[in-house]
Amino acid sequence: MNPRTDLESRIARALTAHAVRVAEPDHAEWIKAMVREQEHLPPDASALSWALGCVFVSYRGRFRALTRLPNLLRWVALLLRSVPLLMVFLLCLGPACWNFIHIGESTLQGYPLFPGARALPYTTMQAGLIFGSATLIGPIGLAAALWTLSSPTHRPGTMFMIVLWALTGWAIYMLRLPAQYPLLTHAAPGTEIFTILLNFVLLPAGGVTLLQMLDARRRRLAD
Amino acid sequence: MERRRRPSRHTLALLDALTQRPRAWHYGYDLSRLTELKSGTLYPILMRLCERGVLESKWQPAAQEGRPPRHMYRLTATGVVFARDSLAAQPAGRRIGSAGEYA
Numbered sequence: 001m002n003p004r005t006d007l008e009s010r011i012a013r014a015l016t017a018h019a020v021r022v023a024e025p026d027h028a029e030w031i032k033a034m035v036r037e038q039e040h041l042p043p044d045a046s047a048l049s050w051a052l053g054c055v056f057v058s059y060r061g062r063f064r065a066l067t068r069l070p071n072l073l074r075w076v077a078l079l080l081r082s083v084p085l086l087m088v089f090l091l092c093l094g095p096a097c098w099n100f101i102h103i104g105e106s107t108l109q110g111y112p113l114f115p116g117a118r119a120l121p122y123t124t125m126q127a128g129l130i131f132g133s134a135t136l137i138g139p140i141g142l143a144a145a146l147w148t149l150s151s152p153t154h155r156p157g158t159m160f161m162i163v164l165w166a167l168t169g170w171a172i173y174m175l176r177l178p179a180q181y182p183l184l185t186h187a188a189p190g191t192e193i194f195t196i197l198l199n200f201v202l203l204p205a206g207g208v209t210l211l212q213m214l215d216a217r218r219r220r221l222a223d
Numbered sequence: 224m225e226r227r228r229r230p231s232r233h234t235l236a237l238l239d240a241l242t243q244r245p246r247a248w249h250y251g252y253d254l255s256r257l258t259e260l261k262s263g264t265l266y267p268i269l270m271r272l273c274e275r276g277v278l279e280s281k282w283q284p285a286a287q288e289g290r291p292p293r294h295m296y297r298l299t300a301t302g303v304v305f306a307r308d309s310l311a312a313q314p315a316g317r318r319i320g321s322a323g324e325y326a
Contacts, residue, residue, distance in 0.1 A: 033294035034251065037250065037252055037293060040250070040285070041252055045252065050252075050262045053261050053263030053264075055263075057262070057267060
């Protein structure tokens with residue numbers, strides 16, 4: 001088998017595996033039929049083209065299932081029910097998410113992250129990595145929250161919650177690094193230190209706590 | 224009341240291929256080759272025709288050792304009638320020749 005054919009057949013196998021994964025239960029038998037038929041294709045037939053067909057049929061079935069009227073109504077009802085929770089999650093994790101984007105952008109462009117950052121014993125890239133990783137809780141937590149809210153049964157799971165709490169701890173540790181921000185001792189309300197503590201640690205921790213409560217509730221319901 | 228649309232040209236090509244040997248079982252790839260339809264077009268039609276009772280399907284163990292079983296399709300008795308009626312109802316100008324040659 002030449003390298004091109006080998007690569008093509010590997011891509012085809014990956015595509016059919018993906019098609020099987022995304023298939024709706026109603027379509028599973030048909031996708032299985034297509035995938036097994038692929039195993040019988042003669043050498044001159046394009047496995048890649050067949051596999052693309054599998055993926056197309058799989059997504060077509062999924063899309064149709066999603067846009068069936070009862071499902072649409074369920075999604076609208078779910079969204080309406082989740083709006084207050086969604087707002088709380090946005091409030092808690094949105095600032096960290098925004099900071100993550102801002103730090104990423106500043107780091108890539110070589111701008112100082114905040115006044116006084118030049119005095120830190122780090123290069124712009126190192127400071128970006130340190131403070132950027134402290135805000136990772138924002139995008140990761142928000143993605144977990146959206147995923148959890150998208151279904152009445154989804155839950156982040158114990159391992160994922162451990163990761164989120166570890167990220168929260170990481171944020172506290174990272175923010176202790178710059179000597180001019182003695183966060184935990186001088187963070188009086190209204191000060192810049194307090195705002196940083198609120199956005200980087202307190203609000204994300206609140207979001208993660210809420211997610212933890214949702215996780216525990218759904219686990220109890222599942223049991 | 225169920226809405227009955229006129230079969231598409233792809234469906235007609237498939238029905239034409241199947242009516243060549245109406246009671247024989249066909250593999251998906253054979254039908255794809257006969258009709259020149261891609262798998263992504265062929266299988267949704269097969270699904271729809273099976274749901275409507277025009278086609279029946281079954282799993283056939285593979286002839287070769289270690290190969291997976293294959294899904295096979297053939298027209299049901301009502302499917303044969305449906306296929307002949309649908310093909311006959313086509314305007315003469317649309318039907319060019321054998322399967323896959325619908326304009």
